[in-house]
Amino acid sequence: MICNKLLLIINIDLLTIGSGERHIVVMARVHPGESPASFIMEGFLDFITSEDVILLKYLRDQVTFKVIPMLNPDGVALGNYRCSLMGFDLNRHWRDTNPWAQPGLHAVKAFLIGLEKEHPVDFCFDIHAHSLATGAFMYGNVVSEDQQSEQQAFPKIFSAFAEDFSLSKTNFNKDAVKSGTARRVLGGLFPKSYTLEVSFYNYQKDLRSVPYTQKAYSDLGENLARAIxxxxxKYPTL
Known part of the structure; x- marks a missing residue:
């Protein structure tokens, strides 16, 4: 548990999976209406808690996952689309969290700052759903030239596992409008911080449109874990 000061929901859950020194943070549902993010998270969790041989060899022994399945449970309980109980778009307030206005986000940010001081954090993934774009893609941060190849390596690997993931739509930017997002703010702590976006609707395969289903979202979550x-x-020492 990270926070027990929400008004409607008792706490924000934190799951710890694995025993490695290196850490990976995975979060979802900061925007409560983006329900596909929970299906992706379900597929991801099902896989990293399975008995898959690849997982046992390359993940659990090397990595500890810190997973926050639902960042905005009050917003979800209220049926909000984008905001919290207090009316804030939490994914615009990572830079200036307030313990009164955004208690859950404030607690999560404090936890992540403390985590970074104690352990190497290799990745941070913030899972969202997109109401306009098709397929799945990532947003990343603009980094120094010597870090670019390392930062761009993961999306390339992910694209080999997920047929619905688009490298061409994946974008690395420093848009001022997004300065308060998790990806931008946490990028100062964890250089490989990404927003994973997936369409509410469909993706393109062989020049045809394929509607997303609950299973397709779950498969994307599993493929995220396989790509990790x-x-x-491939890069055991990075």
Whole structure:
């Protein structure tokens, strides 16, 4: 548990999976209406808690996952689309969290700052759903030239595992409008911080449109975990 000061929901859950020194943070549902993010998270969790041989060799022994399945449970309980109980778009307030106005976000940010001081954090993934774009893609941060190849390595690996993931739509930017998002703010702590976006609707395959289903979202979550395993197999010392 990270926070027990929400008004409607008792706490924000924190799951710890694995025993490795290196850490990975995975979060979802900061925007309560983006329900596909929970199906992705479900597929991800099902896989990293399974008995898959690849997972056992390259993930659990090397990595500890810190997973926050629902960042905005009050907003979800109220049926809000984008905001919290207090009316804030939490994914615009990571830079200036307030313990009164955004108690959950404030607690999560404090936890992550403390985590970074104690352990190497290799990745941070913030999972969202997109109401306009199709397919799945990532947003990343603009980094120094010597860090670019390392930062861009994971999306390339992910694209090999997920047919619905688009490298061409993946974008690395420093848009001022997004300065308060998790990806931008946490990028100062964890250089490989990404927003994973997935369409509410469909993706393109062989020039045809394929509607997303609950299973397709779950498969994307599993493929995210498989891509992480492949990353550590390919780059064990990074």
């Amino acid at each position: 395993a492949e990353y550590y197999r």
